[in-house]
Amino acid sequence: MKSIIGFSIGNKLAIWIVTCFIIVFGIYVGFSMKLETIPNINEPVVNITTVYPGASPEAILSDVTEPIEKKVSNLEGVKNITSTSFEGASTIEIQYDFKTDMEKAENKIKEMVSGLHFPEGVMNPDVARANFNDLPVMVLSLTDNTKKIEDLSVLAQKEIMPAFEEVEGVSKVEIIGKKNKEVEIKYKQDKLDQYALSAKDVTAYLKTIKTDMNLGMQVLDGKEKIIKVNGNEDSFEKIKELPIPINLKVQNNNPNGRETSVALKEVADVNIVQKSQSVSRANGIEGIGIQILQSSNGNTVNVVDGIKDKMKKLQQKHNSLEFVSILDSGEPIKESVGVMINKTLMGAAFAVLIILLFLRDIKSTIIAVISIPVSLVISLIMLKQLNMTLNLMTLGAMTVAIGRVIDDSIVVIENIYRRMTLTEEKLSGVNLIKAATSEMFSSIMSSTIVTIAVFLPLGLIDGPVGELFMPFGVTIVFALLASLVVSITVVPMMAHLMLKRKVEVTKKTSSSRVTNSYHAILNWSLNHKLITFCLASALFIGSIFLIPSIGVSFIGSSGNKMILATYNPVPGATDNTIKNDVKNAEEYLLKRDHIKMIQSSYGEGNPLHPANKKQVLFFITYKDGLKDLTKEKDIIFNDLQKLGMGEWGFNSSGNSNGNVDVFVYGKTIEEIRPVADSVKKSLENNQEVTNVKLDLSDSLRQVNFILNTEKMVSLGIQPIQIYNKLGSAKEEQIGELKVDGQKIPIRTVERDSIVQQSELSKQQVTTISNQKVELGEILSEAEADTPAFITKRNGDVYTKISAEITDKDVGKVTENIQKKIDELSVPSGVQVNVGGVTEQIDESFAQIGIAIGIAIVIVYFVLVVTFGGGLAPLAILFSLPYALIGSLLGLLITNESISVSVMIGALMLIGIVVTNAVVLIDRAIKNEQKGILLRESILEAGVTRLRPILMTAIATVGALSPLLFTENSDSSGLISKGLGVTVIGGLTSSTLLTLIIVPIVYESLMKLKYKWTKSRKKKHEFKIGA
Template identity: 25%
Template sequence: MKFIEFCTRRPVAISMLTFAVLLFGMVAQSRLEVTLLPDLSYPTLTIRTELPGAAPEEVETLLSKPLEEAVGVIRNVRQVRSTSLAERSDVTLEFNWGTQMDFAVLDVREKIDALDLPKEAGRPIVLRFDPTQDPIMRYALALKPTKDGAQRPADETALKHLRRVAEDVVQKPMEGVEGVAAVKISGGLEDEVQVLVDVGKLAQFNLTLEQVANRLSAENANISGGRVEQGAASYLVRTLNQFKSLDEMRDTILLTRSDRSVYLKDVAEVRAGFKEREAIIRIDGAEAVEISMYKEGDGNTVSVAERIRSRVEQLQKQLPPDIELRPLYDQSVFIKQAIDQVKSAGLEGGLLAILVLFLFLRNAWTTSIVAIAIPISVIATFNVMYASGMSLNIMSLGGIALAIGMLVDDAIVVLENIHRHHERGLELHEASVIGASEVAGAVTASTLTTVAVFFPMVFVQGIAGQLFSDQALVVSGALAFSLIVSLTLIPTMASRAARSKPVIPATPIVEGRGRIRTGVSKLRYGALEGFPALLLWPFVQVFRLLGLMLGLILRPIAAVWQHLFGWLEMRYVPVLQWSLQHRVVVLGVAGLLLALTLALLPRIGVELIPPFNQGEFRAEIQLPPGTPLDRTDAVLQGVNRSLDSVESIKPVIKAAYTVAGTGNRLDANPETGGENSGTVNIVLEPSAFSREGEVIDALSPRIAKVPGASFKYTRPTLFTLKTPLEVELAGYDLDALQRYSEALRNRMLASDRFTEVDTTLIPGHPEIQVLFDQERAANLGLDTAVLADRVSRAVRGNIATRYRIGDREIDVLVRGSEDSRTSLDAVRNLLVNPEAEQPVRLSSVAEVRLKSGPSEIRRVDQQRVIMVSANLAYGDLGDGVTELEHMIADLRLPETISADVAGQSEEMNVSFRSLQMALALAVFLVYLVMASQFESLVHPFVILFTIPLAAIGAILSLYITGSVINVVALIGMIVLAGIVVKNGIVLIDLANRLRHEGHDAHTAIIEAGRSRLRPILMTTLTTVLGLLPMAIGAGEGAEVRQPMAITVIGGLTVSTLLTLVVIPVMYTLMERGSAPENPENLA
């Protein structure tokens, strides 16, 4: 009581402290980063190593396995997975959340440096991001449309120009943007000098391709020759021998004999050409160049995107007048829109809560006293968020929106008790002190019960822990601040509601100088006292005017509301009296409702986390292996054009573009090139996000008509989450793994429950395999490694040197002529030792055959695996897992192969188990707090009955709205455990005080119910209406915030209605020793 009395007597000090907290809170809010969600992706590092000429199996043995064994022992590594491709190994390390990635990089580099990798292998590169992630931004560098808006087609010259501008003008400045990990350019035509060697002519001069490449490299060099001193002057010596033209290159002397010199032009054709294309990008049918930006693994998407956009604005001015950078995808736009939606929902919820207060209190000043707890608590919470390194995301802002309705709970109870004492005749200041002190223990306990449910968060693992941690801290901080406001500022403001003007102490009037001094003192005191009031006067007048207008507008509604509440108040006491007389019936009905509700649980689906609809999706189309890139591009164009004939979806599609080939994928297989794959990307109008399914329904039959095509739909990834269902088949024998994975895939395709069934062991690209006969090669004095290198140089070629034009460098590719690599027979007839007097062909020392080999080998935790993944066509994740386990059992796998169901289902099981334990601990902590408050082991059990009553409403609300149980909904149920007991606490607290005053249990609980009906309904309605905008689920990101709001609204509503009846019944049962014969007479 002394502290509250101190606050009421020091209003200026309390006001200044409040303003300081608000000021720091606003500064903290301006510095918070903006993200969509807390980081749900495990921190990752990827080790990329190249081994020229190596097949996937060789890459696995020579690179992936040694790297996995070396880095698998690093601290905080939770999983190691690798992909062995032709000529490249990607080893990805997943770390536990919270790992310091700077130190992790150092540990990884230390382990790599200690490895003894093959000499032919390139230096391992550590990427601070996962290359399987989508870029955060994509731009198209394209020709500007004509004046009438038509897209100009890009010919060969234009495509070459676009690629050159992308590399010279755009790429390097973009790579310098803070937070950008990589910039990938796709499409267009890339310059290359091609030296096509006639292997037959080369053999006539006993030369090899390696010697040709070495001569070009040696002749194309500017070398520093040191320094020459001549007197006082000093001169640098440089040899200038770089090729200035292709003619100079053609005149390179390869060999000098006594009779003549052999020039490059004698054995090869030198021409300016283009590198083999890895992708064809089309926007509105016209080719363009795509530029994709990847952020660092721990970078903030919104901040990095803002810096990229700023750099793009600068680059637009440097581009040629006929070229423009056109945005294709910006992940930050969706994130900011989703955050704005949460802010709007919180603001709307706050206004609805204030409206409810006004309807109950019918006084603008009293309403403002209670409502002031909302902005002060919210702004003060930003200090906690900033100090803890939190970001503004859907979950943290959702926590604020959840807390908004509860922030006035303590203030309502305090003010209502102050008002009750004031009506009994106490002076306002005394009523404020006594009223606030009297309920201080109850409101503290009720706040602590809500805060206590968040303590078990330290035990929650998986995605649930990451999602819930931000919200737990935000809600706890906001409620703690609201409690402080309720016990300091609220009684202070209430005590000053009718404060009289300050009395300036009288000073004796003396003659002369004394009178002047006294007048000056009065003037100075009045100025100091009146200046702050003068500053606040306009705001006070505006507030009064708004309050008057609001009162006039809402007066009819308030009158109707008061009439309804009066009717409810009159009916409540008879209902309560009847319930106390029929306690068995009341408890039986409540138990029956709970049983019926629990029976609905199997009918409610389960999932890990709701998918986001970002207004963009893509159809990933896979054509038969070996399909050339031009054919893939033509198929994609045909699919894209076919959508133009569907009039109903034309207004829905904002943009559509196609990518044939690997495109912006940093994880693409460099050997197969992905020529047989491509995507049709669809961007929807902002107002048509909900019509995504309609576009997919129109697109699917058109893709299905393409012979041999398989396809699936994906959305841009905002964070790394596995597909809903994944089966990991682990073993060593790739052939056996492929057989069983295909068998499982076929079973899943036959079931209508699964859709978009896919496997990671895709059919290998048709390849010509060369199997050397070591004995025959040794007899000829040939080494198999040298032979393999010569075959590679002839077929694929290698970069011998770089040809400089101005400040640009162009690769010089040396390879065999086209007729030496156009068929299987041409490869068999390659001369493998042209420097010998009697050259032999490849077929003499090796078997050359056509076969399809594995295009990649995947490993998880040092085991070969094949992943079979799928989405659900209908039903929930739990039913899908059950059916999938039956299919695996029917396969009768050998002992050498194991199968585990993974994917989101695995993460879901971990998260659900952790949340169930957290719920049990939360209930226990709530009991501890209440037992400490009431100094009783019995009364907390009475209040705990509100939790199963809340479960009735939560489950019913999910079932009625067609929602599913996911991590977010379970978080809502845990929050409910702390919220719903607050009503029981204030009810039992007053009943106990009345018992101490001499009333029996029945009289006490009836009087407590009558007195606490208004504050209980006020606190419930403010919380429910505060969450209503989130529950409606409009706007971006609604999929995540809606389930929790629905759960809390349903649980709190039903719990409140039943609490007003069931809790009094339970209370009288516990206190039945003092029950009167006729409780009606005591009412």
């Protein structure tokens, strides 16, 4: 060790060059790192979406969902399979453990699903992993007062979308509300009947002649040439005149006997129409919406900035073009990261000021604090190598690490400085610095290893909590390792360069008075161990009783002022009904104060549920004046529900303590509906929750037709004829046409949609004798209810009742809800489970609790190895329980609940608190090794180590103090005020009691050891004498 220290002192210039290079390079790396609010966490989920146009929920369940579920249910690593079967589509969510290789899991599912055979009309299932970037990073509203929406749609698709797609990191650009031209071929049923044609046969024929066909290479005139049949017509008029063979089935049905074809325009209305597959509205005005999605390796801030640059260039080219930002994910990231950087710098400044006040020497302070920038930039360089990002977790870790990375340097420079002031010190210069640094190496190394070891169990925490806090732990580990290296290289080198050979001894100061007072208190405590220990234990036990008053939550809430609302219309709602519902909701919302912007969209392009084209998505942004978003949501939810429309749901990025979810399982919907209604009513009567939502919707009305098979056989009518008449009007794209330089689709429509139920039975079919018969003559009609959608989980039908918890004590609220549910009468075969945020709390707290237990065992093991015995480490561990006193009291005073962040703070405390005790006991042991008596060894160690212990503790408190003023919006609830309160409060109480309790326990254990050793020695001597 002395050789390393000597090398550093003897090569000052080289160490300076390396240090400066590291700082400059680290700053460069920091500016080049990707910015995020939180680490990118992808849920271990694979989604399977299958579209079956026109199919009922029950048909979707039996023909699509259940075959897929059966196929994938036995896959290895699957935790849960959740499915929803609704009109026209099936969605299946397959959840795995977090440590599963999701690429292999996705490929396996694709392989298994590809082997399934579905009924005709079912589209190929879309298999994709859930992605953190499935939601847009930017949502825009596009307007132009000089253009019609049709022309604006063309501009958006031909110019704006390609420009945005050029931005690095953009994976997809969705244009919502665009209106496109298309050729619509709508068949005339009477004309088709006249020529004995069917819509299906004509469409099939059109598809064959409208398709380009490559026939391969052939040798013609001695040269190889490609043979291709081009089926696409080059003009709209030619399409209308396309000849359709009329002898496809019954040649004799030709009206005039000689013609073998008829023009398409005779059997269909052929027009160029404007159609939209989605609707977008901004502040009540219909227009164009643009959603920008980011790729998995994209940088949100760079993507948003790139889009903004493209917007400026487009506006310069088109003066009347206007973009309105509805959602901008880049600005909150910049603000949050900026705030956290400021808090880190403030924490560093506080720590420096505190050290200066203690050392009262600018040069010593500069030497001590050099570890802060060097350690932090080294951690930045290492994070970059691991492809990690600069986010609230890594920045928060740096803020927390400031107080700890300076510890090693403080201990070393304080010992050097102290020995320079001793009149009896024989060494000087290089030898003194080497000896002083080497003297402290074992204690700083063991304390650093102990702190690092505390974060090793973070790797055992599964799920999103483990994924979130892993970068936090990794950052601190890198910073601590760097600080250890700095303390034995840079610090001694700078001490030799900047400090005098001998420091003059100053007269008695206030610090010496504090030292004398502490000496007297410690001596009294050692003489009155029982009283002192009982008082400290009483404080510890009393703090435990504070827990029920503090409460429990999951992760602190965020303060971003945005609501993402979803609206599901009543089952069977038409497009006009949805449009009116949206207008009514917008009119209400626009009257609310503080609302900045509202964008609604439905149809294609829904990032939450792509298959659910009737779900309306609302982005609601607020001005800065709004203080309580939770209260605002409650008011909006209650008022919108009173409008008597469908079901509303809210996902806000603002203040929220979490949701409680109650799951009701059974075999049928009819079986679980009464129980679900009772649970919903119970939650609605609970004042501690709001925004109660039942996922079990109203039923759809189903019209059942019963076939009279005997009459059908006698008339020669085939079932397919009836199916074609009763089925919804099918649309199908058959090709493309180039109009004005733009390709537009050609789409066939079987017929006009039937809007009156009474018209169904009046539809006519042709008998074998070419007679027309109304369906009412061969069918009987009846109505019944059918589910609007069917949800299943692991084979059981289920529904979910969710509510938002308004009280900060989530655990208590959930416990009260469970009691009310237990009082309900639940029939046999029906099961009710409470989940949601409480389930996450139980799982996460259990894992963190295990991690804390493992951390304590690891710490004890490291200390045993360091001290070569088990008694001294046991005395050191007695510093841990007393950290709870300050932590719990601080949480109570600041009105913070026990959250995941608080638990991580408690894990950190293990390493921080033990450090102070290690420094104290290490000195006492070395004193004993010099032959000093036990009591004198302890008293001298306490007095000598008092200043470095207080310095490091107060410096850590100062570094963390900016977190006490952290608002929710600054931290996304992760690196929260609660974490700061936990560490500061725990460190304060533990430091004060460590200086008293640890020496008491250590002396007691050592005396027991001496007595036991003496007793064994006497027994041994007695046996020899005998």
